[in-house]
Amino acid sequence: MRIVKKYVLIAVALIVSVSVHAQDAAFGIKGGLNLSKIDVNDPEETYEGRTGYHAGIFMNAKFNKIAIQPEVLLYTQSGEFSGTGYEGKEDFTYLTIPIMLKFYPVMGLNLQVGPQFGVLLDGERTTESVLGTVKRDIKDQYDNNDFAVSAGAGYDFGFGLSIDARYNIGVKDINNATNGEEAKSRVFLVSIGWNVLK
Numbered sequence: 001m002r003i004v005k006k007y008v009l010i011a012v013a014l015i016v017s018v019s020v021h022a023q024d025a026a027f028g029i030k031g032g033l034n035l036s037k038i039d040v041n042d043p044e045e046t047y048e049g050r051t052g053y054h055a056g057i058f059m060n061a062k063f064n065k066i067a068i069q070p071e072v073l074l075y076t077q078s079g080e081f082s083g084t085g086y087e088g089k090e091d092f093t094y095l096t097i098p099i100m101l102k103f104y105p106v107m108g109l110n111l112q113v114g115p116q117f118g119v120l121l122d123g124e125r126t127t128e129s130v131l132g133t134v135k136r137d138i139k140d141q142y143d144n145n146d147f148a149v150s151a152g153a154g155y156d157f158g159f160g161l162s163i164d165a166r167y168n169i170g171v172k173d174i175n176n177a178t179n180g181e182e183a184k185s186r187v188f189l190v191s192i193g194w195n196v197l198k
Helices: 002-020
Strands: 022-039 047-065 066-084 086-106 109-129 132-137 147-157 162-170 185-197
Touching: 022 162, 047 086, 047 185, 066 185, 109 162, 109 185, 147 185
Parallel strands: 022 066
Antiparallel strands: 022 047, 022 185, 047 066, 066 086, 086 109, 109 132, 109 147, 147 162, 162 185
């Protein structure tokens, strides 16, 4: 949990520093749905995405048409896999810190891009085969940290509501298993947020 505290403290420090100099600041809560999968380089196994959720807080510090929006989100990442004679699913829980740069070309319409840092909190694999159902903890088979590039678009309404959609592309191999194939995360998110300062 020490590394989780480290990332949260970094996010809080960034939020405070950018908000002090912002022309317009917002703070709020957000949440929504994920469609996630792990891109596995294994020709003998298929991996399909499943729907999950995310929730957390955000801070938006706006400077004319540019804004910096750090967030702290808890989200689930899941997928279904199948191979010869077996199938199952994997479920993960991540604490993530996206730091988005937002460009506002017209009114509340915005384009977003930025890095996302993730900390793996929990991982479980459920396997179905002729021998029955088996559940086991697989957290140690995946890297504790993930790094992704996030891009998307959204709209911030004047009364406090915001909506956005993003696609996170994991750029780090998160598979720690011995002789395991390369694995990278892929997550599509749709969110609704509320600025509590409005």
